[in-house]
Structure formats: structure tokens, C-alpha cells
Amino acid sequence: MRRPTLAALTLACLTVPALAQDNAAPVAGAEAGMKMANTATVKIKYATVKPADVMSSKLIGTTVYNNKKETVGEVEDLAIENGRTITGVVVSVGGFLGLGESYVVLDPSSVAIHNADGKWAVYVDTDKDTLKNAPKFEYSKKKS
Structure with a gap:
């Protein structure tokens, strides 16, 4: 019983539905999420992904629309605090063909995701x- 519960908690911490930010307490003695360390600290475990789960690869590059269905940006990345909780959605705004764009980080609770016929979209209540006038985020797509 403990292993499926741990797998479910881990999955909940790593999948995008965590954008809803459920504050459920973890199972006693279990630590969910990835760890920040220079070596592995736990034996490998496997998780089951449910069909309703959203993979981050489906969101990266997704167009961000406002409630008037106007394009206002594109999802560039997700910020994950200490390998456990999605704390920000990095969105590129402005620019043309990658020139002059800037980045902002949106609180996940202000972002809605939608899938219609296999096409993903992200919605925010803004213009x-x-x-463009929001606090800028210094962001480099490089993995280093």
C-alpha cells in the first residue's frame, strides 16, 4: 500500500497538474519529489503516469493566450523549487522571431491549461x- 501511495505523491509533484498546487500533506516517512544532491540518495523507483497527467514537454513551446484569445507569449520553461514543486511558468513575451523578446515568470496558480483535440493551449487573464511591463526574468535556454 505504501509504494503506490509514494508513487502517486511523486507523480503529483512532478506533473503539470501540480499547477493547481494541492497542499496535501505527504505520507509519514515518505519524501516526494526529486532531491537536490550530487549523488542519488534513494534506490530507484518507478511511477505510473495516468492518461490525465500533463507532461512538461506538451507545455514547453505552447502559445499563451489571454481571455480574448489573443496571443500574449509562449511557455519557455517551468521553475521547480528544490525538485518538488512547480513555482513558476517562464513565458517569453514581445519580440519577433526570437529578437527583442523578454521573459517573465508567472505564478502557476494564475495559469490555466487546456487540451482540445490534442492541441494544447495556455490561458492567462492579462494583456x-x-x-511587456512585468518584472523581467533573466533567462538562458542553455543547460549549463
């Missing part, structure tokens, strides 16, 4: 000017 282009508000995002």
Missing part, C-alpha cells in the same frame, strides 16, 4: 502590455 500584452501588462506582460
